[in-house]
Amino acid sequence: MSIPPVMTEFELFALELAREAARVSLPYFRGTFEEVDKGGAAGFDPVTQADREAEAAIRRLIAERYPDHGVIGEEYGEDRPDADHVWILDPIDGTRAFIAGLPLWTNLIALRNEGCPAVGVIGQPYLDEIFIGGPSGARLIKGADETPLRVRACAHLNDALIATTDPDLFNGAELGAWTQVRAAARLARLGCDAYAYAMLAAGRIDLVAESALKVWDWSALVPVIEAAGGEVTNWRGEAPDASGQILAVGDARLRDQALVALKRAAL
Structure with a gap:
């Protein structure tokens, strides 16, 4: 397979955000962290110290680089959600897996442009995997290696x-x-x-x-x-x-x- 084209500015920044999310969240995995059940009577819905700190770190980088962009995050709500460019964050998707020590949780980061998701990242820090998609294509980044991503045929x-x-x-x-x-x-x-x-x-x-x-x-x-x-x-x-x-x-x-x-x- 050939290597996908060079990534765009926003794809490269999304990759930077994914690495920052990994830097913050990974040290807590299978370690000690604060945990709160925010579900109440509706059922168990955990949020951890890793969720909050990862989203806060991502938001800081966005504010520094693109102060006019909006942000929507699971943990800290909305900031300029009607902006042309809006970053949408789930700092740890699969918090239950995170708590259980299962490496199936991910850092989810998206850039919405004029209402449509344009760039997306699914990062799994423990496996050192970043799946990223956008205008330049889709690829898996694992360490220094990049591999194009392609769905498979399945007719039935x-x-x-x-x-x-x-x-x-x-x-x-x-x-x-x-x-x-x-x-x-x-x-x-x-x-x-x-x-x-x-x-x-x-x-x-x-x-x-x-x-x-x-x-x-x-x-x-x-x-x-x-x-x-x-x-x-x-x-x-x-x-x-x-x-x-x-x-x-x-x-x-x-x-x-x-x-x-x-x-x-x-x-």
Whole structure:
């Protein structure tokens, strides 16, 4: 494979942010850190010292380099969300995996330009992996090595390897739709959070379906997968939106097959 073209200014900055997020968050992994349950009666929803410190560090770099850009982050909210350029941050996606010592958590960083995700980063510091997508293409950066990312062909759902984080997160109608898709697929994997989307871009997984995602959960995934040749939609087959229902496919032929079930539970 050839090396992708030289990265743009914003892609290079997103890579810088990913490395800063890794620098801050990785020392806490499998170590000691403060943890708070912010879910209350709604159920366990942890946030850790690593989440907060990583987002704070990313925000500092953005403010220094691009003071006119907006920021939306899971931990510290919105700052100029209507700006032409808005950085969307999930400092640690998969906090439950982080707490459990499982290397499936990621740092998610996206740049939204005029309302659309234009650059995305999925970083896994423990594995020293940064999956980045944008105008120059999609690539995996691991140490000093760069490898182009490309989804794989998979024409039929019954040949597909699919994933979701946890079927218990689906409501009743959504669970029924997921169960139908899972029954048709060759193999399903659970519990990977955003790392599943990185594996889709890398040509290892064919389809990921999720619901109840916030904008910081899915924005970084879109440029990575699209630059690798895949597609990301909601469960109506349209652009991702506030419904939080996400369908990502490596091969567009899988989209319509999955939507036969998923559209019945679409919001």
